[in-house]
Every structure is written in structure tokens, then in C-alpha cells.
Amino acid sequence: MSNPIRQAFQNLKRERRTALLTYTVAGDSSNKQSLEILKSISNYADILEVGVPHNTPVADGGQIQTSAYRAIQNGVKMNDVFKIVKNFKKSKYSKPVILMGYYNMIYQYGENNFLKNCKKSGVNGLIVVDLPWPENKIFSKKCKQSSINFIQLISPTTSKKRLKSIIKDSHDMIYYISMLSTTGGKLKVSPRKILINYNKIKKIDPKKNCVIGFGITEKTISKFKNTDGLVVGSQICKEITRSLNNRQNPVINVSKMVRKLRKKIS
């Protein structure tokens, strides 16, 4: 059977739709609630990125830091993250799940052990923020052998030469970072410029599915309608924080938001 990530993109292309990817942190604000959020938003999102909280994140802005901090305060451990994914997959087996996090969490778990547990719990892909190419070559091969998509990141600073090599070594999906920013930054580059870079990637290998992340919100998302996929993370994390502060149910509020996001690119 082909990887659910590839399958999802194939289905979307047939339906001429843009993929909506969401990012939420596992264990935010509790293990149970983060599972409920995943179940609920998966009605509108095509691929779910699940953040593995880490306490020295060098690429995350305030909103995701706050979510991760909450999760760690609540005592979430790596094994809980796997459990959350496993429980989610019980009801939504075909919905692709990507774990996103920092390499130390994988390193401490042991690469092989980590991948074994990814497979067992139903994780389909991995984004490791601080394991760039070519340092990730060996690990990404291991992922492939375990039928797990290793998702390469590309940024506006990636040189032409690197771009080609990274795309060549990528699996089904590539993540394009729209601008120089941590997560949650305001879009400071024009969508036109971002799309020029996006098209450069697509031109090198049209078969690779390229999603755009960073600075994608309810306000900006419709400007990128005709791409393979878009990731919304910080705005969702912010909504969880806002809901908690107002003593409202984050599950309901976040679902509403994701449904709106879906509509804007449908």
C-alpha cells in the first residue's frame, strides 16, 4: 500500500483541491484534549502535523512555544505522543499524521526505536526542524526503509545547488518555509515572491508535493490557493491559548477556525 501522505495528495489532485495541513502540539493542553482536537479538525484538514513539544526550540515563535510549554508542564512524554497518534488512528486510519519536532527527542529515544514506535502508532511522516540536509541523509534513508516520509525543508536562503540536491533526496512531500522567520511571524514577503520560489521548486521536480508554511493564517491563506498544500500552525495554537484564557472549549473553537480555513481554499 502506498504511503497515506502520497495517497492524500493524489486524491486532492484528482479533486483539484489544495491540501490543508494543521499543526497542533501533542498534549496541549492535555493528552485527552489534544486528541479530541485532532479528531475534530481532521474533518476539515487533509494532513495533521503533530508537534512534539521541546523546551529549547530554536525555530518557534511565541505561540507555539506557549503551546509546547503548556504540554510539557502537563507532563507529556514521548510515549504519550505516540499514544495520542495511535488513539487518533483507531478512528481515522487513513488520515495522514506527521510528527514535527527537534532532533534531540529522536536522538534520546534512539533513531531505530523511534521509527519502530512511529510505525506501530501509525505516524506517516516526520519533520525534524534542526536536522537539515545533508546531515539528515542517513536518517531519512532509515525513514524510507520504514515506509515513513522524511519531509525535507527548504527556505528562501537555500542556494540553487542545495535546492536541487535536497529535492533529489526528498520523499513525497517538501515543506517550503515562506520567509525568514520563526513560526508565527507576520507575512513579511509578498505572496507573489513566495509563489515564485514555490514554482522554482515545482519546476525542478513537478512530482514532489510542496507545501508552504510560516505566516499562513485566515488572512493570508487564500492568496496561495493554487499550491499543493498550506500549513497553519501558530494561529491554531494561539486560538487554543485564547480559548483557555476565556474559559471556552478549545476543541470547538479550533474546529471552527479550521473549517473556515478549509473554506477559504476550497
Add this chain to the structure above:
Amino acid sequence: MKLKKGIPVIDQGNKFGFWGGKFGGNFVPETLKKPIEDLEILFNKLKKDKKFIKERDKYFKNWIGVPTRLIKLSNLTSHVGGAQIWSKVVSDANGGAHKIYNATVHCLLAKRSGKKVIIGDTGAGYAGKMLSMAAKKFGLKCKIFMGAKDIERQQPNVRAMKKNGADVIPVYSGSQTLVDAVSECMRYWVANCDTTAMCVGSTVGPAIFVRICGWSTSQISRELKAQLINEFGEVPKKLKLYNCVGGGSSSFGFWNEFMDYDKKQVEFIGVEAGGPAKSKRHAAPLTYGSKIGILHGAAQYVNQNNDGQIEETESISAGLDYPGISPLHCFLKDTKRARYTAASDEEALKAYQIVTKYENLRPSLEPSHAFSVAIKEAKKLSKDTIVVINSCGDAYKDKNILEKKLGKQYVKSN
């Protein structure tokens, strides 16, 4: 794992920047790959460029005021009764600590690369103070990231930074100390690396920053070697070099020129911060056997839990209050070239009292850790053993803490 002779330690990493095949590296977001590569190319070129070395030496001499003194602590030696105790007074350097070397070199590199802004992290405030001084000197705008807790406990340095025109940006995340300041500084660089240069304040971070810092602080041991030869006619047969270790910039610089000597002749002793005697928390990953992990772009021994979350540290000295340690020191530990131990908060304070009682020297809380171990060990050593302690910072910045812990008589007003 082996230390090679005849090759500077900073150049002994492999093509991915790993010392001993496993310490260091570049665990960074994709966005930083290009600026790091650019900095590597620039640094590798300039460190071989005679004109650049001349320029560096000019600023080191005329502005930093090298060489700093090597002095014999005669009263302390007779009080302790054992080895001869000497100190390299690196706090003589402009600004009052060794951080000025790295800051100056980073500003010179920033100028060459055409950057207008330089950012840096700071714990004790010395790295920040020096970067703000150097930035002012070289006409660069400067932003310093500092944990909110450190801002409170190191006010004199904060005032100095502001006076030099730097923006001091308080960091409220996590433990609000150095580890969070470095994270926040790296995050700022991720978002602004097209216009901004980053200076990592110690021999930590992605491999290039470890190398630049080690190369800069090595000035200390170049001077020391010449001064020892001048004093004794040769490098002494029994020499012991004590230095505190937080990130590891001053100790690496204090030892580098002696790397190829047999450790029986020149022994390196690194003293980490053991934290309060009653607390389980510490900032001594080498002494207490922390596991290897990834922190701020580099693989190193680091205080962490089983899951890989970085643990909070505790130390009276903000400059040593860091959960990780330079990959260079991990390498020196595993190759057994250097020996590492720790001193507690209380031991450091006691050493400060002893040193200031017998000598006209005021080591800050960081080198007081090194003095503590050196004094203890010197007692048992022969009279022909030369003990040198790097007094790498001045206690002026610690006056609030010293006054609180020891009383007013231990604080001078300047």
C-alpha cells in the same frame, strides 16, 4: 577518539563539524544553513589572511590592552603552603573579562561581511557588555538577549550595555537565564539573518561559532606561554592550569597553546558550577556525567531528562549557569586531555573571601569556582609545581550578590 598533535583543536572537526566524530555539528534550521556557510567561508579565508591577523592584533593591543598580567599570588601561596600560585589577570582586558576577544573578532567579521547589525546572547552580562562595546567601536547596531533573571542579578553589566547604546532584550521564556537567551538570540537570527550578524557568546552553538570563539580567546594562552617562558626560562615542568567552565570559552583559550604538551607536564583542570550545596540542580554536565544531547545546534554533554527536555540549572554565577558545555570540552574530556570537576556556590564564595583577603585581586564568581579547587589541590602539591588560575572576570558585576551573601565589607564601590 584521539587528539591530533600539530593541528589546532578548533580545526580538528570532520567535514560536518564534529569533534571526535560526535561532538558539535550543525543541528540548525534550514534557513541558517546559508548564513553559517557564508560565515565559514569568510572565517576560513580571514584566519589565514596576514592583513586580517594584523588588524586583529592591532585592536587586541591598542584597544583591548593585551597582554594581560601574569602575577604571583605570594600571600596566598604562603597561606596555602604547597604549590606556587599564580594568576593570569584576564579581567585586566578592556571591559573586565575575556569575552572582549570573541566580541571584537565577531565585529571585525561582521564589518567584512557588510552587516550593519550584530546580535548576541549573554548570561553574566559580560558577553553582552563586550559585544556592545565592540559594536559601538566598529559602528554596528547591537541587540543583546538576556534572561530576565540574569538582568536582575547582573545589573552593573546591564547598565553598561545600555550606556553603550545596545538594546537589551529581556527573555522571559523557560528558566529566564542564559539557555533561554541563546535560544531567543538564535530565533532572532533565523528571522533576520539576511541583515544581521550573530555572535554566540561562548564556544557553543553551531560548529563555526565554536571555532571562532576558540580562535579568539586563544590569545590568552599565547600570552601566558610567552610570560611563563619569560619568568621561568621555559614552560615549567609541572604546570597546572585551572579555569572555570560554563560554556567553556575562557578555559579553552587559556589552554589552547599548551594542547600538545604531555598532560603530565601541563595539566588542564576545568571547574564547573556545582550549584548550591543542598540543591540537586547544577551546571556541571561533565562532572556529573550528563548524557550526550543536542542543544543550540551542537551535540554535547548536556543536562536533560530521559525524554530529551533540557533541564534547568542552578548556580550563583550567571556566567556558568548553562546546561550544556562546549563540544571542544566534551572532546578534551573524552580524549582525557583535560580533567573536570565542580565547585559549589558556597565553595566559590569561600574562595572569593580567601583570595580577596590575601591578595589585591577580585575574581568574579565564575573564576572563584576555579580558585576554590586550585586552593584545595595546591596544598597537596610540591613547591616546584606552578599553579595558574585564570581570573577571567572582575567581581564588580557581582556586587549585589556578594553584598547579600557576604556583607558590605566584601564589596568595593568602583
